Amino acid sequence: MRASTAHPTGRRQPAADGGGPGREAGRHTVLSGPWLLPGHDGRLLAFAHVAGAVLRWTESGPGGSHWLGPDVLPLPDVTSLTVVQGRNRYAHLLGRRVRDGGARPAAVDLVYAIQYQAGRPLSEWRTAGNPLAARERSAQTGPPVAAVSSAGTLHVFAPTAEGRVFLRREDAAGRWEPWLDLRTRACPDSPAAVATSTGHVELLVPTAAGALTWYQAGPGAALEPGPGVGVTALPGSVTGLETSPGRVTYYLTDATGGGIVAVRAGDWPVPVGGDPGDGRHAALTTTVDGHPCTVLAHRDTDGRIVLGLCPTEGERYGVWWTGTGKPCVGDPALALDARGRVTVLAATPDGTLEVARQTNAPGLTLGTWTHI
Numbered sequence: 001m002r003a004s005t006a007h008p009t010g011r012r013q014p015a016a017d018g019g020g021p022g023r024e025a026g027r028h029t030v031l032s033g034p035w036l037l038p039g040h041d042g043r044l045l046a047f048a049h050v051a052g053a054v055l056r057w058t059e060s061g062p063g064g065s066h067w068l069g070p071d072v073l074p075l076p077d078v079t080s081l082t083v084v085q086g087r088n089r090y091a092h093l094l095g096r097r098v099r100d101g102g103a104r105p106a107a108v109d110l111v112y113a114i115q116y117q118a119g120r121p122l123s124e125w126r127t128a129g130n131p132l133a134a135r136e137r138s139a140q141t142g143p144p145v146a147a148v149s150s151a152g153t154l155h156v157f158a159p160t161a162e163g164r165v166f167l168r169r170e171d172a173a174g175r176w177e178p179w180l181d182l183r184t185r186a187c188p189d190s191p192a193a194v195a196t197s198t199g200h201v202e203l204l205v206p207t208a209a210g211a212l213t214w215y216q217a218g219p220g221a222a223l224e225p226g227p228g229v230g231v232t233a234l235p236g237s238v239t240g241l242e243t244s245p246g247r248v249t250y251y252l253t254d255a256t257g258g259g260i261v262a263v264r265a266g267d268w269p270v271p272v273g274g275d276p277g278d279g280r281h282a283a284l285t286t287t288v289d290g291h292p293c294t295v296l297a298h299r300d301t302d303g304r305i306v307l308g309l310c311p312t313e314g315e316r317y318g319v320w321w322t323g324t325g326k327p328c329v330g331d332p333a334l335a336l337d338a339r340g341r342v343t344v345l346a347a348t349p350d351g352t353l354e355v356a357r358q359t360n361a362p363g364l365t366l367g368t369w370t371h372i
Helices: 133-141
Strands: 032-038 043-051 053-059 069-076 076-086 093-099 107-115 126-131 145-148 154-159 164-168 192-193 200-209 210-216 224-225 239-244 247-253 262-263 270-271 283-290 291-299 304-311 320-327 331-335 342-345 353-357
Touching: 032 076, 032 224, 032 342, 043 069, 043 076, 043 093, 043 342, 043 353, 076 145, 093 145, 107 133, 107 154, 145 192, 164 304, 192 239, 200 247, 239 283, 247 342, 283 331, 291 331, 304 342, 320 342
Parallel strands: none
Antiparallel strands: 032 043, 043 053, 053 069, 076 093, 093 107, 107 126, 145 154, 154 164, 192 200, 200 210, 210 224, 239 247, 247 262, 262 270, 283 291, 291 304, 304 320, 331 342, 342 353
C-alpha cells in the first residue's frame, strides 16, 4: 500500500470570499470533524464544524472529482458537534450548545438536525434537552455521541463530568423517551456507540481502569451491561466498527503502551502496532484484491495520516501500516465512494479540506490529494 502525495436555505457560497463564520480566504479553523458520508444518491458529503456554523460540501456527481460548496449552515453557540448516519443514509448532526446566562450560569443543552437528501437544506435545529436538567448543573454534560439503529431510531449518549453516561432515544412514534442513567462511574471520556446491521446498538464506555460494554438482547431492547474490556483507552481514541453481522470491533490507543489495540467484547485485546497521536481512529470494511479487509486511519505523532490494512477480524495476522505524508489537524475520515473506492478526508494545517481516493492498482494505493 502506498500513498501519494450556507445559509439556512443551504445556498452555496463562493469558495474564497473571505466572509462567513470561521472563514478567511476559503480557509477554515475546524472545531469538530471533519466527517465524510455517502448520501442517498451515491454522492459523498463532507461536513466540518467551524465557529458559528457547519460547512457542507457535496460531490457534484457520484464518484466525481468536483465538489459543490461549501454550504454555510449557521450553528451559533455550539461548542462541539458529531455527525452520524443511519442505513437510510440520513445524516444526523448533534451538538452541545452553550448559551450565556449573563449573571446566571450558562445554559447547556443538546441540539440536533437532520440532512435527509444530499445537497438539500438541513431540517431546523431542535433541542434534545439535557439529562442534568438544573441550569446550574447543565454545563457538566459533555459532547454527545450517537448511533442510529437499522429501524431509524436515534440513540443519544451524553457523558457527564462526574463520569456517568445517560441515554435518550426516540420511541416508535419518533418522540423522545426520558433520559436513562446507564449507571456508569468514573468514565473520563466520551463513549463509542455502534448500530449493527442486525438491529442492535452497542456501546463501549472507557474508564480509568479499562472499558465497559453495553448491548441490546434484541433490536429495540434496553441496553444491558456486557463483558468488560481489559485495556485502558487513551481519551478520545476509541472508535467502533461492525466487522461481521452483529459483531463489533473497537479500535483504540492503549494509554499504557501507546500502540493501537483491536478488541471485541469477550475476547482478548489484540495489539496491532502503529504510532498513533492523540486522536480518534477511523475505520471501515471493504474488499481489497477480492479479500474482505478492514482499513484504518489515524494521525501519527508527527501529525500525518497513516493508513492500515488487515484481513477483517484478522488483526492477529498483522496490520500493514503505510504513511501518506499528509499533515492533518483533527481526525481523518474514511468512506467508500459510489465506485467502491476508499476515500480519505483530511483537514490540513493551512485550513483547507483535501481528499485522496483509492486507485486501480493492487492493494490499497491512494491517488493524489486534491482540495474540495
